[in-house]
Amino acid sequence: IQISDNWPGYSLDLFTYPQHYYGDLEYVLIPHGIIVDRTERLAKDIMQDIGDNDIVVLCVLKGGYKFCADLVEHIKNLSRNSERFISMKVDFVRLKSYHNDQSMQDMQIMGGDDLSKLTGKLSFVFCLFCFFMFCKDIVGTGRTMKVLLNNIEKYKPKMIKVASLLVKRTSQPDGYRPDYYGFEIPDLFVVGYALDYNEHFRDLNHICVINDNGKAKYRV
Amino acid sequence: IQISDNWPGYSLDLFTYPQHYYGDLEYVLIPHGIIVDRTERLAKDIMQDIGDNDIVVLCVLKGGYKFCADLVEHIKNLSRNSERFISMKVDFVRLKSYHNDQSMQDMQIMGGDDLSKLTGKLSFVFCLFCFFMFCKDIVGTGRTMKVLLNNIEKYKPKMIKVASLLVKRTSQPDGYRPDYYGFEIPDLFVVGYALDYNEHFRDLNHICVINDNGKAKYRV
Amino acid sequence: IQISDNWPGYSLDLFTYPQHYYGDLEYVLIPHGIIVDRTERLAKDIMQDIGDNDIVVLCVLKGGYKFCADLVEHIKNLSRNSERFISMKVDFVRLKSYHNDQSMQDMQIMGGDDLSKLTGKLSFVFCLFCFFMFCKDIVGTGRTMKVLLNNIEKYKPKMIKVASLLVKRTSQPDGYRPDYYGFEIPDLFVVGYALDYNEHFRDLNHICVINDNGKAKYRV
Amino acid sequence: IQISDNWPGYSLDLFTYPQHYYGDLEYVLIPHGIIVDRTERLAKDIMQDIGDNDIVVLCVLKGGYKFCADLVEHIKNLSRNSERFISMKVDFVRLKSYHNDQSMQDMQIMGGDDLSKLTGKLSFVFCLFCFFMFCKDIVGTGRTMKVLLNNIEKYKPKMIKVASLLVKRTSQPDGYRPDYYGFEIPDLFVVGYALDYNEHFRDLNHICVINDNGKAKYRV
Incomplete structure (x- = not known):
């Protein structure tokens, strides 16, 4: 499955995701x-x-x-x-x-x-x-x-x-x-499924694009 | 989730589906x-x-x-x-x-x-x-x-x-x-999940768009 | 599968079940x-x-x-x-x-x-x-x-x-x-899976034996 | 959950298991x-x-x-x-x-x-x-x-x-x-779930007791 560079993804509101990541993610690239x-x-x-x-x-x-x-x-x-x-x-x-x-x-x-x-x-x-x-x-x-x-x-x-x-x-x-x-997938900074960012986002089932807020919050 | 009129869907080859429907479906509109x-x-x-x-x-x-x-x-x-x-x-x-x-x-x-x-x-x-x-x-x-x-x-x-x-x-x-x-979804002729066409396609998990071949084959 | 009359079942503590049924069930007869x-x-x-x-x-x-x-x-x-x-x-x-x-x-x-x-x-x-x-x-x-x-x-x-x-x-x-x-199964008063007692116990996945407390609590 | 020494287990006929293990297993100790x-x-x-x-x-x-x-x-x-x-x-x-x-x-x-x-x-x-x-x-x-x-x-x-x-x-x-x-569990020779016997039985979901036939067949 080829996900094109201009694929807008899915809004996070359409799916379930852990509440503590509210505000840290841009959108859902690949739902679980x-x-x-x-x-x-x-x-x-x-x-x-x-x-x-x-x-x-x-x-x-x-x-x-x-x-x-x-x-x-x-x-x-x-x-x-x-x-x-x-x-x-x-x-x-x-x-x-x-x-x-x-x-x-x-x-x-x-x-x-x-x-x-x-x-x-x-x-x-x-x-x-x-x-x-x-x-x-x-x-x-x-x-x-x-x-x-x-x-x-x-x-x-x-x-x-x-x-x-x-x-x-x-x-x-x-x-x-x-x-x-x-x-x-395009050259994006993704997390979720089993891909962590400094050990976070492991409890996220969908593959999502992280936003600047999330990057800053979980930087080590 | 809004599926736009020009959404091309997914090729059937990317997923699993019952072999007896080979040739009867156009594409996958919504994967299971x-x-x-x-x-x-x-x-x-x-x-x-x-x-x-x-x-x-x-x-x-x-x-x-x-x-x-x-x-x-x-x-x-x-x-x-x-x-x-x-x-x-x-x-x-x-x-x-x-x-x-x-x-x-x-x-x-x-x-x-x-x-x-x-x-x-x-x-x-x-x-x-x-x-x-x-x-x-x-x-x-x-x-x-x-x-x-x-x-x-x-x-x-x-x-x-x-x-x-x-x-x-x-x-x-x-x-x-x-x-x-x-x-x-757009105004398309869809089958699958629980939606049949004359009692067929019930064993199809994805919601798919039927093609002319499929329509003719299962017409009653 | 024949469940004999003297089968003691499983203790409820061994499995997960909705907390609001605590005290209403005798034991698990058939786990989900x-x-x-x-x-x-x-x-x-x-x-x-x-x-x-x-x-x-x-x-x-x-x-x-x-x-x-x-x-x-x-x-x-x-x-x-x-x-x-x-x-x-x-x-x-x-x-x-x-x-x-x-x-x-x-x-x-x-x-x-x-x-x-x-x-x-x-x-x-x-x-x-x-x-x-x-x-x-x-x-x-x-x-x-x-x-x-x-x-x-x-x-x-x-x-x-x-x-x-x-x-x-x-x-x-x-x-x-x-x-x-x-x-x-033996001639027991069971609830769970899809079997309710006055519309209760539908959110219980295991088939369990109800106790006197549960019978009294949910009697109509 | 304590499985006692005299627990007879479940007959294999009551569940689904890979056909190529027919004759190699004694009984199901723990269903999947x-x-x-x-x-x-x-x-x-x-x-x-x-x-x-x-x-x-x-x-x-x-x-x-x-x-x-x-x-x-x-x-x-x-x-x-x-x-x-x-x-x-x-x-x-x-x-x-x-x-x-x-x-x-x-x-x-x-x-x-x-x-x-x-x-x-x-x-x-x-x-x-x-x-x-x-x-x-x-x-x-x-x-x-x-x-x-x-x-x-x-x-x-x-x-x-x-x-x-x-x-x-x-x-x-x-x-x-x-x-x-x-x-x-009792001191039995078990296979299944993720426990293999010389790399066999990995496609068996239940935990079963192997019989002499199975032991001989898959011995290295």
């Missing part, structure tokens, strides 16, 4: 329910691409955990109501230097199980990275993503796919685009 | 998740207006039953997590001559409990009619609504409010507007 | 979540029995509306994720003399669409009555059920099935047993 | 819906104990992620519908030597953010560890738990609490008991 509907579709697309392979979901912490948990739940629902038998493994990784643009070359996958344990079986594995958002700061240039994928490719899984709930449009148009993504 | 989010807000607005009164929800069958059930569920959730004690009664009514523009004068509420039973207490009652859609065919001119409300007003409830998930914009701009409504 | 799980299974069983027929769900108001709405939702979910195309019609009926044991012979189906409209197609219809509870007061002797089914059988649907969330064990063991049922 | 209901109550208890403090949830991977995600979702729902403003931080940790009884003394918290970053504010923090299950292999002797808590206590949070969905009864009765727990 559409995230649910869109994630259900991504799960269906992934199920069709998996084929007879097993699936290893690598959740990229911390931002990706909510999207990943919801996506996995949808995949489980589809699997439960189908005749297919899909073995699913979920693991959690961190990307070192996640927020530091300078050191991307050294980016490493941290904190998961030893991936080499999986080697024997990886030839039948559909390996899915779950991100919350892709933007230039993280992996937009494609350089980081390359480093990241190199880390896993040496274990030779059958397929490596990348899913991201959001893709942010930036001035660098040559960015890496994930295989599955929920929404392409 | 936004209906959920919006209904949650309507429930909150209603809770604030109720005050200390009891609530009698009159679900207008058949179209209104899904919206009504979801709205009641949200009200129950709010009530359960609050300190307030709200007695809620749900009843189901039909409007005779619902589809027949000629006989509106004779429109009557049918099938509910005897409303006169409630008389003794109605002075503390917040009475809520739940419709699925308001358009000129039904109550747009305001005349029908007046007849409808007359039927209940003689029992003197403290407040009578009308909720409708959809309000259709029509050429007659003097239409009655419900107290609570989810979405104002 | 098990109702959800069990209804999902009933939906699956029904889907397997339907075959290639269409389905007409006749919701018996008022008690059956919550169970019916949840059951229909589960059937829709199964239908949406399967390759099958099932046309589903939902209608709402009342049973006159529902509470009056004397006049069962005259029991009639009221308030639904004219069933004769369906005649032409009924030979392919799986017709499902949705009750909330079966006990001797209503249809336990089998006599009422016979009258009820006679009303619909003259339209010659292919199959007539009866679903009930609860079946109450009574001293009259020759009772009619529905084709699908969720739970068989 | 009761987990949902019970977690909602734990969230309410936690909300009452938090007071005016912020909350830091430390999810113990990998087993605890599903319970933790559901618990956090319930806390968010309560927070959203209340007047209180609770800042919530979620982090993910691993316990080194999680499965190795020998090296408990060296157990360390791994993979989370640098906890020392939080020091300045921790005096107002309600710190909650989320486990999936407590049993003697992990922390039953209390020794491990002590090591674990020592790691966090040096940062002096105001309160440290431990939540666990399951507590397994074992022959060692002197086990540490978490502050919040969902169910106390």
